[in-house]
Amino acid sequence: MKRPASPLPPRHGLDAARLRLPLEGTWATVRDHLVERLHRLEPSRIDEMLRDQRIVGLDGPIGMDTPYVPGTFIWFHRDLPDEVPVPFEIGIVHRDDDLVVVDKPHFMATIPRGQHVLQTALVRLRHELRLPELSPAHRLDRVTAGLVMFVARPELRGRYQTLFRDRRVNKEYEAIAPYDPALELPRTVRSRIIKERGILTAQEVPGEPNAETWVELSEQRDGLGRYRLRPQTGRTHQLRVHMSSLGVPILGDTFYPVLRETPLNDFSRPLQLLARVLEFTDPLTGEPRRFESRATLQSWTNHEAWQSTILA
Secondary structure, three states, X not given: OOOOOOOOOOEOOEOXXXXXXXXXXXXXEHHHHXXXXXXXXXXXXXXXXXXXXXXXXXXXXXXXXXXXXXXXXXXXXXXXXXXXXXXXOOEEEEEOOOEEEEEEOOOOEOOOEOOEOOOEHHHHHHHHOOOOOOEEOOOOOOOOEEEEEEXXXXXXXXXXXXXXXOOOOEEEEEEEEEOOOOOOOOXXXXXXXXOOOOOOOOEEEOOOOOEEEEEEEEEEEOOEEEEEEEEOOOOOOHHHHHHHHOOOOOOOOOOOOOOOOOOXXXXXXXXXXXXXXXXXXXXXXXXXXXXXXXXXXXXHHOHHHHHHXXXX
């Protein structure tokens, strides 16, 4: 069954949520079903949304007494969380009719999730560039800065997302971490990393490796090293875990080797990890493409300012 288009326009760059009513059920009204299904919303809030005509079907607004019809679709815009504004701009690295490549700043999520909705790269770009159908080809951690590629046209989304899924994109990262003269580099780090649902950190466990990273020291000064990292796999927090396991955890990492809570409004010490390069063969033209970040890491370019945040 083809999903019908939403009768609600995007709001703040966000599409309306879509629900399909189950084929089997004993609910008399749509409201009865929503009260049971949307357990995070109080019944009084659902009633308020119904009265304000914020929940709609193909035939118009859903009312308090609208009968339950199995298999039909309804749409509504979710309530937005209170968010801490991210005080950094998104840098446009490349833009054409098909792709938008940006420098995502530290502390900004790629896509809406949890407490981060409006203050995400996707929502900001949809609004600022007036591209309501923009979609990410891949994701980058909220605390990691650097290159993220977005697809401008929905019909091309799968072609570019497949590049990342099939690991046909060469990625290169830059990290600032302590310098250890006893650490033999370059080297390939291989281990098995798992990330359990509901647990913030990933961990290395015995077993067949599922994560591989090339680690190379580019230069060192003042007890710090600037490292080039090339992941061959894409496990959650892979680069951070591997650098920590080498005994040189990335500066500003509040997860590894020890988890430390940081307020969402604390932007003083960003993780010193930057997605530096994306390189691939374009699936549409067959031509090689390479994008490089224009961002820099604070602890390397302005070491004194970075050190002052430690003493503050």
